Amino acid sequence: MTGRGQAKGRSGGSPLGVRMDDVAQLAQVSRATVSRVLMGHVTVSPNTQEKVHRALRELGYVPNMIASGLAARSSSDLVGLLLRDPRNPAYGLLHSEVQNQASRAGLQLITVIPSSKQGAEDELAALRRLLGLRVGGLMVSTGVVKAHDLEPFLDSVPVVSVGRMEDHPGIYGVSYDEDTNAAILADRVASEGHRSVAVIVPSFAISTAENRRGLAMAAHLRGRGVSVYQIDTAIFGSVVDGCKDIVRLALEGRVTAAMFPSDIRAISFLPLAQEEGLRIPEDLSITGCDGVLPGSDQIGIATVKIPVHEVAARGTAVMAELLRNPGTATIKHERFAGVFVPGRSLGPPRANTLGMT
Structure with missing residues (x-):
């Protein structure tokens, strides 16, 4: 030897x-x-x-992964994953699940994570780095890169959008059903008796997922006859943008509930509410969306738990099929709804005298 x-x-x-x-x-x-x-x-x-x-x-x-990719470009098992900031528990868990599923499927995964402080240009640069490694397939799990940004590469590599809503006819999508998730939460808030609600809606450029959730929440509430104060946010990387507006509306007695498009945003609101003397849910009910943060049940945020495992497993299986049988799959947009998780942060509205003198 x-x-x-x-x-x-x-x-x-x-x-x-x-x-x-x-x-x-x-x-x-x-x-x-x-x-x-x-x-x-x-x-x-x-x-x-x-x-x-x-x-x-x-x-x-x-x-030598680059050499391997160049040697077998058309059938490589080397897959690139473009992932949003894994400090967000939803993306962190998705990353872990996709990695596990890729290993089981015999795929080799290379993950590139753009800067958490930059926007679309940084993510596009990360995308180009991945493609420069000559990956055989591309999985996109980010809320910033748009479908039209991926169009130039669709003839070169199979692309699967994982964990984000996808409507492009050339991109296979396996995502959370953000419209249904938003409707589940809005129905709960309306059913508690809230008739005036603030909704945080991040811009499309910040996050396609949170933008869709926020817009769907607002639309469904209006459909239930609820007055909506839509608070649009446009600061990339900030989870507290718009929170001061909610505090003001609550202190003035104009809203009795606030809906956030992610648990991180809802939890980040709590210290500000406490600082201003707002009691949750006595003075203001709040909801989030994700349900994957460890210990979130102890915090008590009412939320929807998104099916991360199912989406990761299905997305990886689709990628494996596209790599091994190129050109045979019919492009679909599969969506998986989550389940409501009750929490102490949501209750019926009470007589609000905070805004009265």
Whole structure:
């Protein structure tokens, strides 16, 4: 069996120069077996996998993913994921679930995360970096890049939009049903008896998902005969934009509830409400949307829990199918609705004397 020193001698002393043949020789298996282990194929026996992984660790082997992508551009299992800021629990969980599903499907995932402080241009630059790696497929999980931004690449790689509403006829979409989720929440608020409600609506340029949620919430409330104070926000990266307007409306007695298009926005509102002496829900009921933040049940935000696992699993399965049978899939836009999660933050309106003198 080849020793470590011999292998590193062949590579000029750098693990980046170690070849797959070196790993195969040290593990006493074929080069194809090493490749299957690297790809995560479950058909390789556990004992053989352990031998290969031991050799990989000893030699410090690093696969040349760019070369692999160039060598098999039309059938590569290398998939790029463009992901929004994972500090948002919804995106963080989606990332984890997509990674798990990709491993099970034998796909290799490369994730690029644009700056959380920049907008569409930064995300487009990240998109170009991914495509520059010659990925075989592209999964887009961000609320900023628009469908028309993806159009130039649709003839080159299969594209699946995951976790965001998609209507483009050339892009397969697997998303949360934001319209239904918004309607579920709006119905709950209206059913509690609220007749005047503030709704935060981020601009389309900030987040396509939150924009759609907010607009759908407002529209459904109006359909129930509820007066809506629509608060449009346009500051990228800010989750508290518009919160002072809600405080003012509540203190003036003009609204009895506020609806936020994400749990992070709703939770970020709580300190400001407390600072101004607003009691939740006695003076103001609030709702969020996501339901994936660990410990959110202890906070008590009324919300809709989005089906992250189902969307990640289905989106990854679609990508695997598009890669292995190119040109055969019919483009669809699949949508998965969430479920309402009750919380202490939502209750019936009470006599509001905050705005009276």
